Amino acid sequence: MQNETQASDVTDHKLAHQRNKKPVKANREKKAEQVIKPWMEDLKLLRISKEIRTEILSKYPILKENEAFRWLMAYLLWDGWRDKRTPERIVLPAKLVTFVVSEWSADNKKHWRQAWGVKAGKPITASLMFQQFSTSVLPLHLNPHRIAETCRTCLPACCNLLIEARTEHLGTTATCPVYFVSGRPALTPQHHRKVLQAQGAMQAAHLERLRPDYQRRFFWPLLELLNNTNTQQVSTVLHDNFSHAQEALSKRVSNSASLSYSTALLLQIKHTSMPVLYEPSRKGKSPRISPVDGSGPALALPKEVRQALMRGCWEFDLVSAQLAVVARLWNIEALQSFLEQACDGRGHSIWQELMDAAGLPQNGSYKPLLKEFVYACCYGMRLPALKDLLLGRGKNHNGRSVRLTQSQYGALMLHPLLRELLKARDNALAKAEQNGKVVVPFLPKAEQRFALKATDKAAKKYSNERRATARSALACASQAVELWLLMPTVEVLKRFPATQIIAHQYDGFTVAGPEYTLKEMAPQLIKAVDEQMRRYGIASKLDGKLLT
């Protein structure tokens, strides 16, 4: 440990003082343990070796001050101070550490500041502690709104489970990896049944909580389906594919920050067998259904990693969904017929068309840029900003290296489809501002109107800027349509009880199940959604493929 020497300077004399007071020579180590019995017992149960236990005591007598700190220390030591007899590692969330630190007394904080050479005024953060202990403990995600509550209730319970798990494994296996992720331990098989019951109850409780608000909404069946998944099946799929996902992650060319971010997410997914619960946006700004509290990370993984993680499942998504939706909502006939041809296989894709128009090479590297550009068009980005986006100026660059030249930009903007799109969206914006709402006639009656809302940014700084609110309403409207288009899948999925959705990503979803069942189901699913789209004149289709 790099900080041993620093800290021992501060605390050694205190310990010496204690010892001088009670000069019992018999067995210094044993005596030391007796003095701070309760937390030593905990450390024993956690199988921190005696060698380390006594070492901790001599270096950090201050440990016994706070109960929460005692546990934190045990976790950190487990990782940072490993020896032959304490080989395991704990992963714990950054927020949990921060929380525990916030429970420290002022003296305690002062002590550690000194020990670690932290400048006064600078908070003791989780990352700082991780640095100090040079561990591979990773900061993980927790919902900040719920963290305090989670920590208060979870911490003691988790510790008990941890102890139980390790006690049960004593003598049976040499190693017993127990991880703490999001404050929840991965459990031994012995606990599994209990956990499944608890998870079932959790899913039921979640649905009951949502019921009063959303039961009458058109997406309720989907919400019910998503929140009734069999977690065991999901975690089996993920567990089997974990090595593939790691491989995919290591192959991905990426900067180290995003790599460690993804690694942390992956670890969290691996070691939490929690059900993925979904709910509509909490802020009520979007009709989209997204995962809640801790289940989100699967969505935030880079696409290729996520696909590797779900190998063997079928992934379905709508082809250029938003574009097709706006073509319909804003009556852009040229775009509509172009997309129809592309879907039928008569034409080619819109991306290809635009790349050809701008004279861009067909190696796929420009597609993400174009995609971002086109969607930005759909959501009302103004011309100068659009130009900056394409020419690689301005801030929002997302680490992309490609950009268009001035002449490529000029050629692209001359494309008739694009001009139509821009014209139509300006009309739509103007109309929305004039009416104070956006109306989508083919949605269920109660769901047709979308009031103008300020975006987060606009609400803060430009609360009077009405354009921004019109943009947001347009976004909500087309996102609702997207959800509406997917609704027929619920009926189909219910006909195949062996299958289930293991991830829902706004315009698509991933379905797990037996291979032959999936194969049989896929065409029916695609047919159902395509019918829905034909009914409303949306020029898109459901694309399904087996992830390999």
Next chain:
DNA sequence: CTACAAGATCCACCTGCTCA
């Protein structure tokens, strides 16, 4: 451009302590 989640970091502001 929209929406979402979580983490890191900075800074304004508040609290509470010391000393004259």
Next chain:
DNA sequence: TGAGCAGGTGGATCTTGTAG
């Protein structure tokens, strides 16, 4: 008791990622 400063807190803004 008020001036001045140290230390802590919470909000804003940035970042990462996802989906269109």
